[in-house]
Amino acid sequence: MSKTLKEIAQQLKAANKKVQLIYAFNGTGKTRLSRELKQLVAPKTEGEEASQGELSRNKILYYSAFTEDLFYWDNDLDGDAEPKLRIQANTFTDWVLMDQGQDMNVITTFQRYTHDKLTPHFNTERTEEGDGGTQITIKAFSEVTFTMERGDATHSGKLKISKGEESNFIWSIFYTLLELVVGVLNVAEPSDRETANFNELEYVFIDDPVSSLDENHLIQLAVNLGQLIKSSASEVKFIVSTHSQSFYNVLYNEVGAKSGLILSRFDDGTFALEEKFGDSNKSFSYHLHIKNLIEQAVVENSIQRYHFALLRNLYEKTASFLGFRSWTDLLPGDKKAYANRIMHFYTHNTLSIEQIAEPTQPEKEMVARLMENLNTFGYWQQGQQNG
Numbered sequence: 001m002s003k004t005l006k007e008i009a010q011q012l013k014a015a016n017k018k019v020q021l022i023y024a025f026n027g028t029g030k031t032r033l034s035r036e037l038k039q040l041v042a043p044k045t046e047g048e049e050a051s052q053g054e055l056s057r058n059k060i061l062y063y064s065a066f067t068e069d070l071f072y073w074d075n076d077l078d079g080d081a082e083p084k085l086r087i088q089a090n091t092f093t094d095w096v097l098m099d100q101g102q103d104m105n106v107i108t109t110f111q112r113y114t115h116d117k118l119t120p121h122f123n124t125e126r127t128e129e130g131d132g133g134t135q136i137t138i139k140a141f142s143e144v145t146f147t148m149e150r151g152d153a154t155h156s157g158k159l160k161i162s163k164g165e166e167s168n169f170i171w172s173i174f175y176t177l178l179e180l181v182v183g184v185l186n187v188a189e190p191s192d193r194e195t196a197n198f199n200e201l202e203y204v205f206i207d208d209p210v211s212s213l214d215e216n217h218l219i220q221l222a223v224n225l226g227q228l229i230k231s232s233a234s235e236v237k238f239i240v241s242t243h244s245q246s247f248y249n250v251l252y253n254e255v256g257a258k259s260g261l262i263l264s265r266f267d268d269g270t271f272a273l274e275e276k277f278g279d280s281n282k283s284f285s286y287h288l289h290i291k292n293l294i295e296q297a298v299v300e301n302s303i304q305r306y307h308f309a310l311l312r313n314l315y316e317k318t319a320s321f322l323g324f325r326s327w328t329d330l331l332p333g334d335k336k337a338y339a340n341r342i343m344h345f346y347t348h349n350t351l352s353i354e355q356i357a358e359p360t361q362p363e364k365e366m367v368a369r370l371m372e373n374l375n376t377f378g379y380w381q382q383g384q385q386n387g
Contacts, residue, residue, distance in 0.1 A: 004271065022241040031065045037203065059203065061177075062203075073085055083145070083160040089142070092177075096180075103141070122143075123140060175228075181198050182234075184198050204239070208242050225240075249290075262276050294371055312327065332373050
């Protein structure tokens, strides 16, 4: 039965679940759905500023395309030497960076997802001369510049980072706040919490944090987010929407979900939210998709660290389907210890990507061997027939 986005938001609210994971194609309406839920949970009163923040009063915290719209580039077109990422005035970043002093945690998180030498620099408050000789005060944390540190007290000069790195940076600000929120609310007694500003929080809605991210960052982000959600002991509920099958699949398994949701949009502008049991392997043949990705990488000898995470996921799904207690039970006996070690290392390491060497040739060959081993199980023949 078709519904409006407002009715879909009401359906999500009525479900009253700790975690709801939504899959939808781009353009379906995920971002608008986040706004509908925000309006439903925390209606804006007359005269209230339409802002991302107001965390002390809002009952919902959300990350969406509107969050990314708070950031824009000043490219210094005249001198081409001082590119800056400007931050529009808003209470969201002020809360994280100024009030809570989380700028160093933001930098640490950003470098974990990108490069440990790529360093953001937040501005401090300063006075500049404006038109007509007037003095203009530029507030702190209103712009960011980026340099590549060389490790010898020198750096590259100010850089314009890529779109993927920019998305990582903006997500790092939100994720740092989310870690703070979860930690504060995990203190059971409100009077013992370091701040009361989150006491009324009911929902966290995260809409597609994976735009412009490669597979390495995507999987690491999904694992970290899933672990953070699982660590939340408060009554706050999490809703995460995505267009990425990989992100959906990893997060689904990280949080131990029993079912997910598929958002669809009809030609008449109405919507449907359908419950799907099982992760994307069962919901939309995702396992065949990633099997093909790995096999193609094997043929092209282009194995990267994220392929180990995908391969481990395939082993987990196969073991579950066949009734084995652990995915490691499927590993070939003569190389079981070695295979287990490299699969664990490449799927759980929290160091930045550049701190981990590219897989060696023997490790790449092990991926090929483990794929051949999977193909001996009847699960895959059945999957090909049903796909």
